[in-house]
Amino acid sequence: MLLEVRHLEVHYGGIRAVAGVDLAIAEGELVCLIGANGAGKTSTLKAICGLISSRTGLIRYAGEDVSYAPVHVLPRKGLVMVPEGRGIFPQLTVEENLAMGAYAHGGGDPSAQYDRFPRLAERRKQVAGTLSGGEQQMLALARALMTRPKLLLLDEPSMGLAPMMVTKIFELVHDIAKQGVTILLVEQNARAALELASRGYVMESGSISLEGEARALLDNPKVREAYLGE
């Protein structure tokens, strides 16, 4: 297993936002994590990345216990998150944002990302805060790829985008996965996510309520009713 999470719990003050989550992702998999608003998906991802200190449980990445690793160490090992809301640096240019993705390696060549995202290439010198939402999401993905990730955690990459752009983002995620990057995808867009992924987890008020093959989840009556709007 590339990533193994056991008994993960996150507390915010008195609130238990994540209540004993277990996840396991093998190398090369594309796994999705779906669930209603406030189910604890973002909290789970943040806890895996070390952004939340008030949590318990075990996190193993590439055979190593990283439960207490400082935030900045994980990207250097290839575990990278694209946060909810994209998290680009609004006052840096596109170019500088990409450079920050490569910071941990002491720099890198962005040309592969410009090939993949031609719209970013045209906007190299543009300040990232002035990009459109879709372009910002592309930048967030491109920047994450600059870190040469082994495992990408994507938190709602389709959030707030028009249907055309959503399709495009999902295609990109598919491409990235095909190139051998392991992906854990958090999505509200449950159908698209399950169609893309090989396995899925369903999260409900802090714990995993269902898991299995993506196909099976798509056919599961509970999932169909609660998340696919049928």
Next chain:
Amino acid sequence: MDTFLQQIINGLTAGSVYAVVALGYTMVYGIIQLINFAHGEVVMIGAMVAFTVINALVPYGLPPLAIVLIGAGCAVPICMLVGYGMEKLAYRPLRHAPRLAPLITAIGVSIILQHVALLIWSRNVLAFPQIIPSRTYMVGGAAITTIQIAILAICFGLMAALAILIYRTPLGTAMRATAQNQQVAGLMGIDINRVIAATFVIGAGLGAVAGVLYGTYYGLAQYTMGSILGLKAFSAAVLGGIGNIPGAMLGGVLLGIVEALGAGYIGDFTDLCQYGWLAGSISACDGGGHFVLFGSNYQDVFAFLVLILVLVFRPSGLLGERVGDRA
């Protein structure tokens, strides 16, 4: 003599020093939104250390330039250490505390540093030995000394170097990234503790040089010099827009010029004898006498006047962004 040009030259000299000190305030504010009130004390320590070393070296007959360089060479690393220490010991533990806590801590650090300096150097004023043969050049009716030229060259050189560091190097980009979003900076593999520490260290190093220059310019250094110099530089940073690097440079230079022009003309303007209707009732005016209400010793007032005016009319400063952009 051309008073206007002369005051511009004097103002530019002092202002370039304010600008270098102001950078220390603005860099720290930009990255962790802390007004590091102890920065002025770092500048003072820089001047005190350098003067101590310089005075100790004078008897050995080294070339003057070498003596000053060794003095500054001792002051810079010591101040960097002080800057690093205060971040690590005083501010880092409070990184997630409510904003008032680090602010009050900064005042505490400032008091502590000032009193440590008092213990080491006592109340004595350290004088800068007369080792640099100062020559005066005339430019268009105003005088400029070798020391002024050196101060201008060093300060503008430092500002250019810092601008390159901040806007052209990976560390500088990482600093700006950290200032914009610490969490995401961490997710990109940036060790934000190191970046924040580097900000303090660089600011303190600049402060040390500024302290040495300021002390050299006025010929003396004392444990209290950090308060007034710090407040002026802080005013300069606010004038330019706190958190904004070009703003601190602009604010420092402008403040120096405003102050010098103010000091140069305030005496003329407040000489009551020039106002006929008043002159008759003031006996000091008889026979071409003067009755000056505010002399150039009121120079320091201008920095605070500027600070108040900026805070009232343009709190975000000349180049500062609206506070909302930072949220």
